[in-house]
Amino acid sequence: MKSITRQKPFSEVVQLLDRFDRVYIIGCGTCATMARTGGRDEVLEMKNRLQETGKLVTGWTVIPTACDEMTEAAARENEGAIKNANCSLVMACALGVHRVNSYLNNKAVIPALDTLFIGMEDSPGNFYEACAQCGQCVLGETAGICPLTACNKGLLNGPCGGTNNGKCEVDKEKDCAFTLIYQRLKEQGRLDLMRKYHPPKNYQVVPRPRIINLG
């Protein structure tokens, strides 16, 4: 699983930090490093840019995986510099922001990234959305191609009339999910699955707020 992120425009970061003059920066060594949005290089660049705007950067760190419990150890290790700042700027996906937030209750936590989607890398630097976390996986009947994420409209019962030469009406560079599903099901001798009626989707498999207790 990779959380695909994009840096917020610097002007937005500056606006979010408007009321803070001392900032501690936290990056992530996993997804955000791979997406080149919150690794060491990006954290250092952010540090320089914030200093140019007159902010005091009290310190920085890149947590190996910002979404897991290592964040707590990193927070303890860097306690002094974090305490010295009046906010933390987190260059990780929203999971990292949540994790940091849970350890720094009395300090503001500001995201520097927008979390775009849960994606896979199919060629270096090229990520595609793999899962919409709908709670009702259909991949078993769609040849492993998810229409919820690969079709702009998230259709279940086949292509819309906007598909053209195997491409999507929204973007001629993007494949039509149902052309791909059709081709692969045909190859696999399972084209009958495309004829199956899918009833309206259950959007309340786990109603929001989504919480599951395994205990």
Next chain:
Amino acid sequence: MISNFKQALNSGKFVVTSEIGPPKGTNIEQMLHHIDLLKNRVDALNVTDHQSSVMRFPSIGGCLAIKEKGGEPILQVTCRDRNRLALQAELLLAHTRNVRNVLCLTGDAVPVGDHKEAKGIFDLDSVQLLRTIRQMETGKDSGGNDLNGAVEFCAGAIVTPEANPIEPQLIKFEKKVEAGAEFFQTQAIYDLDKFAKFMQYARQFPVKILAGIVLLSSARMAKYMTDNVPGINVPQDLIDELAGAPKGGAIRKGIEIAGRMVAALKKDSICDGVHIMAINREEVVPEILALAGL
């Protein structure tokens, strides 16, 4: 109560429908003018539903205007802007106001329209919407709850006979038939031989097919549609014919071509009727029909 349009479909006559595009704004004069012009010349008039994902006066509003003027409306319903509650509510309203024909569409994608940041809903798709209508006719809503008063509709859908690849489209066409579609209006067709082959296939299903006729206004427009509109292929000889028209006469040629096509489809009983889309030139539809001998 069987709708007038359904009666026309069942009568065996060559059925003609056309289309009204509601305005963007409260000035509905032109729409009312188009309704006056066409209501007695066709068997039913579709009213588009935020066509091309551009926010407009609603389809149901146009349908009510047609009813007020004594015409027969077909309510176009897309799944783009409303969830299953809102879709069903609109069907309840339509039924009570005697708007009894519905065309079920997925709807264009949000990013192609003029509110690109809006949320695309697509809670249902066109197949699910058709089934929802059939369920509501049994007195239950899509959640299985009792309705105090059921609906009754002549429900249809669309098909693209020249889609590429065609098989996924045909599979969906068959799903729409199974879901209870009674009639189909097709994407614009221009190659009558190809369309006749599609009809050979479609004839095995108990549905009525109305061929889509989109007025060609110039060679440039014909070429643009071929290059950019999914499932539309204007053959080169028609493009040449338009290009060869005298200066300013391309539109006359387009009307002539449309009239000729309608006449040919009717003469050879290739399909059950036509759906004429004049796209902002509604005033020429009577001419097309006259040329076709209708």
